[in-house]
Amino acid sequence: MEIDAAPLRADRRAVTERDFLVPVHEPMDHVVFRGPVAVRAVLRNEGTRIRADIEAHARCEAPCDRCLQPVPFALDLHYTEGFVTPEQAERDGIEGGETDDGEVRTVVYDHDRIELDSGLRQNLALAQPGKHLCREDCLGLCPRCGKNLNDGPCGCGDRGEPTDPRLLALADAMRRAKEKESE
Ligand SMILES: [Zn+2]
Numbered sequence: 001m002e003i004d005a006a007p008l009r010a011d012r013r014a015v016t017e018r019d020f021l022v023p024v025h026e027p028m029d030h031v032v033f034r035g036p037v038a039v040r041a042v043l044r045n046e047g048t049r050i051r052a053d054i055e056a057h058a059r060c061e062a063p064c065d066r067c068l069q070p071v072p073f074a075l076d077l078h079y080t081e082g083f084v085t086p087e088q089a090e091r092d093g094i095e096g097g098e099t100d101d102g103e104v105r106t107v108v109y110d111h112d113r114i115e116l117d118s119g120l121r122q123n124l125a126l127a128q129p130g131k132h133l134c135r136e137d138c139l140g141l142c143p144r145c146g147k148n149l150n151d152g153p154c155g156c157g158d159r160g161e162p163t164d165p166r167l168l169a170l171a172d173a174m175r176r177a178k179e180k181e182s183e
């Protein structure tokens, strides 16, 4: 997502509105994106900087933390970024290309092009939910036979140890994840 900055800088009252469909090919953690992220960007000249108000809508999918079934969910983001020229950055004491005051990330751009992708990626990563459950009372997988217990009991009962090393590893990982969650 690139925006030509020249018309925005030329006119103090300039407003540019653009819509984008942004594919996200690499998963974030275990989250995959189902289709491109719909982005609406409104940029305006604020005198000392270009302000970009971004709305983004993403459809995602992640495995349930307990039973590993895919859980679809949506993300709706609203955030603001500021863009300044290298000269303005020097005046304002912005070093290293960007600052973040907790509300607005301010990025130095090179006079010609404003680039919105890295901000989108950062905000998509920040907006990810901490847990994914197919339903609040998901019963998870049997640590012994691996059956999805939401589909009914498996018949293992409380006896016996898992024999399949993959299931042992899975049961171990799920126990650790649960411990982490309750910390
Ligand atoms: Zn589940």
Ligand SMILES: [Zn+2]
Residues within 6 Å of the ligand: 142, 143, 144, 145, 146, 147, 154, 155, 156, 157
């Ligand atoms: Zn079982």
